[in-house]
Amino acid sequence: RDARVGATNRSSVADRGQIDGGARTACGLAYKARARHRSSRVRRIRQQKDGMMMMGSRAFAIFGLMLCAMLAVVVNSEVVDMPDFSFVTCGSTIKLQHASTKAKLHSHEITYGSGSGQQSVTGFPKPNDSNSYWTVKAKHGERCVLGVPLQNGHRFRLMHANTRKWLHSHLHQSPITSNQEVSCFGEGPKGDEGNVDDDWILETSNPKGWVRDEKIRLRHASTGMYLHSHKQKYGRPIAGQFEVCAVRGKDSNNLWFAAEGIYMPIDEEEMAAQGKKDEL
Numbered sequence: 001r002d003a004r005v006g007a008t009n010r011s012s013v014a015d016r017g018q019i020d021g022g023a024r025t026a027c028g029l030a031y032k033a034r035a036r037h038r039s040s041r042v043r044r045i046r047q048q049k050d051g052m053m054m055m056g057s058r059a060f061a062i063f064g065l066m067l068c069a070m071l072a073v074v075v076n077s078e079v080v081d082m083p084d085f086s087f088v089t090c091g092s093t094i095k096l097q098h099a100s101t102k103a104k105l106h107s108h109e110i111t112y113g114s115g116s117g118q119q120s121v122t123g124f125p126k127p128n129d130s131n132s133y134w135t136v137k138a139k140h141g142e143r144c145v146l147g148v149p150l151q152n153g154h155r156f157r158l159m160h161a162n163t164r165k166w167l168h169s170h171l172h173q174s175p176i177t178s179n180q181e182v183s184c185f186g187e188g189p190k191g192d193e194g195n196v197d198d199d200w201i202l203e204t205s206n207p208k209g210w211v212r213d214e215k216i217r218l219r220h221a222s223t224g225m226y227l228h229s230h231k232q233k234y235g236r237p238i239a240g241q242f243e244v245c246a247v248r249g250k251d252s253n254n255l256w257f258a259a260e261g262i263y264m265p266i267d268e269e270e271m272a273a274q275g276k277k278d279e280l
Contacts, residue, residue, distance in 0.1 A: 104124050
């Protein structure tokens with residue numbers, strides 16, 4: 001019996017040894033897992049700090065560039081005048097927005113099915129369309145002097161930027177309301193130069209001239225009619241676009257304003273030269 005007890009004790013001791021060995025292994029694995037977790041966390045913290053430092057460096061660099069730009073306009077302790085882009089000048093390419101419908105004056109290579117059969121002009125309701133750009137040009141027979149702002153009573157033309165045809169009106173009826181038709185006619189400087197029916201006269205209450213985002217009227221030089229639009233829309237093939245026409249009387253539907261575009265800055269020297277010519 002003593003022999004059996006001794007064998008049993010030796011077996012228990014061996015089992016405990018195996019258990020203790022397994023526990024030590026498990027503890028070792030858990031320690032390594034914690035160490036890996038800590039190491040991963042430290043790496044994340046370092047990456048976050050590095051990212052914040054990079055953002056700070058970029059912000060500092062941007063601030064430095066802005067400061068340099070501000071300092072660059074100071075010469076001999078005098079602030080250099082920045083170009084004035086607030087006026088509509090000859091040579092500017094703009095979008096003309098209708099004050100009531102918010103549609104942009106628009107044209108495209110689609111002709112009227114009635115009236116003159118010329119290229120149609122509409123009000124386009126969506127903002128992002130390249131067919132709504134118009135370039136400000138001098139009146140028929142004259143040269144455009146870049147950077148000269150348009151004043152009240154100024155006679156000028158608008159050339160459709162994509163098709164290079166002139167904003168035009170004449171004694172044809174518009175398709176929807178039977179008012180005077182507005183179309184696009186002729187070609188740009190290298191083609192048919194159009195005629196005097198392409199001329200429009202600016203009407204603005206601002207004594208400084210045509211200022212962007214301020215309401216103005218455009219009066220057709222030949223017929224005295226005002227560029228006009230309203231809420232009546234076309235069907236196919238130009239569904240959803242507003243009719244643009246010309247009417248005799250003044251109302252809120254012939255108010256427009258110059259919206260986004262590429263504005264030529266005012267040329268002060270050219271304006272001074274023009275003033276001297278006017279005095280003579």
